[in-house]
Amino acid sequence: xxxxxxxxxxxxxxxxxxxxxxxxxxxxxxxxxxxxxxxxxxxxxxxxxxxxxxxxxxxxxxxxxxxxxxxxxxxxxxxxxxxxxxxxxxxxxxxxxxxxxxxxxxxxxxxxxxxxxxxxxxxxxxxxxxxxxxxxxxxxxxxxxxxxxxxxxxxxxxxxxxxxxxxxxxxxxxxxxxxxxxxxxxxxxxxxxxxxxxxxxxxxxxxxxxxxxxxxxxxxxxxxxxxxxxxxxxxxxxxxxxxxxxxxxxxxxxxxxxxxxxxxxxxxxxxxxxxxxxxxxxxxxxxxxxxxxxxxxxxxxxxxxxxxxxxxxxxxxxxxxxxxxxxxxxxxxxxxxxxxxxxxx
Numbered sequence: 213x214x215x216x217x218x219x220x221x222x223x224x225x226x227x228x229x230x231x232x233x234x235x236x237x238x239x240x241x242x243x244x245x246x247x248x249x250x251x252x253x254x255x256x257x258x259x260x261x262x263x264x265x266x267x268x269x270x271x272x273x274x275x276x277x278x279x280x281x282x283x284x285x286x287x288x289x290x291x292x293x294x295x296x297x298x299x300x301x302x303x304x305x306x307x308x309x310x311x312x313x314x315x316x317x318x319x320x321x322x323x324x325x326x327x328x329x330x331x332x333x334x335x336x337x338x339x340x341x342x343x344x345x346x347x348x349x350x351x352x353x354x355x356x357x358x359x360x361x362x363x364x365x366x367x368x369x370x371x372x373x374x375x376x377x378x379x380x381x382x383x384x385x386x387x388x389x390x391x392x393x394x395x396x397x398x399x400x401x402x403x404x405x406x407x408x409x410x411x412x413x414x415x416x417x418x419x420x421x422x423x424x425x426x427x428x429x430x431x432x433x434x435x436x437x438x439x440x441x442x443x444x445x446x447x448x449x450x451x452x453x454x455x456x457x458x459x460x461x462x463x464x465x466x467x468x469x470x471x472x473x474x475x476x477x478x479x480x481x482x483x484x485x486x487x488x489x490x491x492x493x494x495x496x497x498x499x500x501x502x503x504x505x506x507x508x509x510x511x512x513x514x515x516x517x518x519x520x521x522x523x524x525x526x527x528x529x530x531x532x533x534x535x536x537x538x539x540x541x542x543x544x545x546x547x548x549x550x551x552x553x554x555x556x557x
Contacts (some may be wrong), residue, residue, distance in 0.1 A: 214241040215292060217423065219299040219306050220250035220258070222274060223398070224456070224475030227254045227344045228482055231366040232298060234263035236359070237298075247292070249309065256456030257479070260368050271447035277305060283522050286312020299330065312521070319351055344499050365502040366482040369463040378461035384455060392463055394471035395439060396432030396451070402522050403472050404495035405531055407435055410538040411442035413470065416478040418445040422468070426451055427459050427476060468543065477501050486546045488539055492530040493518050507542045509534060527533060 214308070216237060220227050227250065247266040248258050251495055258267045263315045268289075272278055286309045295317065297310035302323030310318045311329045317331040327333055334355060341359075343348045345366075349359045395410050397403035414424045424445065426436040430452035440447045454462065463469060463480045469487040471477040480487050481501035489501045491510040495517040500508060510516070516530040 215294045216241070216244055216294070217268075217289070217297045217310060217313070218244050218248045218250075218293045219281065219301065219320075220248050220253075220254065220270070221296065221300050221311065222251050223252055224257060225478040226300075226344065227257055228366050228475065229499065230503075231261055231263065231482070232345055232363045233298070233348040233352045235364050236263065236349055237383035238263050240352065247294075247444035253456070257460070259372075260457070260460060263457060267297075267540070272305070275336070279308070283307050283312045286314075289313040289315075291487045299326075300348055300351070304329065305333070305512070310321065315470075321347070323349070335408075342497060345502065345545040350457045356548060367484075368460060368464075368476065368479065368482040370461050370483070374457065374484045375461045375464060376533055378454070378458040381458065382450065384462075386465060389422050390465060391417045391468040391470065392466040392470065392480070392485075393424060393425050393426045393439070393447075394428060394438075394476040395435050396428035396476075397430070397472040398431070399474075399521060401519070402520050402528070402531075403474070403491075404435070405472055405490045405534065406493070407438040407537050408442055410470075413539060414443040414445050414447050415537070416438060417468070417542060418443070418447075418547060424448070425462065426467075428452070429455060429513075468546065470543075473499065481506050488542045488546070490531075490534065491529075492516065492534070493520055505546070507546055508538060509542050511538075523547050528540075 245265045247268055248264050248265055249268045249270045250258055252269050255267050258264050280316050290313050294315045296330040297318045299307050299320035302321060304324040307326045307329035317351055318330045320330045321336045322333045341350055349363055353359060379432050393410055404498060424447040426447055426449045428451040432451040436449040436451040440449050449469055460479055461483060464483045469480040469485045470489050477489050484503050484505055484546035487506045489506050489508045496508045511530055511534045513529055
């Protein structure tokens, strides 16, 4: 049996975009076992992917070399006798564990001059593969292979038991259409739509009969509280109260999702939820939500996308000029297929 170790990215959204690569590996090697070395905060997502057999915790903080600890982990993994490792991050550090594990084939893009650590090192053609999901998927092919097009979209399913568990845990009883806001973005404030805009949108949706839930990490709680205060509506701030499995479950029943370019945006897309995805400093030409139900909105100005964590020019026009009126027009274009859903007038 083919045994493959994947060294996963650190970001939740990137892990979601990794799934089509896992699907492709399963197509090429139907009986293969795929284990994933990943940060602990992505475990809830990876356990939801049917392609993943085992999640191995990657304990190394971002930027930490910890060479001896990486050697020890690699030595431990030798017993698994992996046939291949696929290294998705481009850092030199990320290629060390598969090297120390003596995995026969170690695949990845050259990245930080990783010749030797990777013995199946590929050169990335960014023009040929503009999307991150395509770049990941290319590593599932032979070195001279072509990815099949169209690629399969990421896909998550939530069981009734998982949904019931999360709703009970949070004492939620949805009795009206639910709009979920994802106001955070771990990368930085340049990717976050203004809280006052989220608040205005919450008021409009509340008047249309929606319950509005705010979902994110504990880091997003303060922003979410500002949205609640500014909206003067009964928004429910769940930021910091949900783990990743809960977030997936709650997103699965949303009739509408409004999200910044974040990991939660990619989860909502994989759940095929009707969504408006807000892009500011980043680009939908690189990491779009992969769902036919997603409407992308971006205000195209000269300096965008800059891919900066904070606006380098100080005006934040890419988001400030992306007004609630423009987002509302996008919402009215969304076809919600649920019989009990409400479409804004």
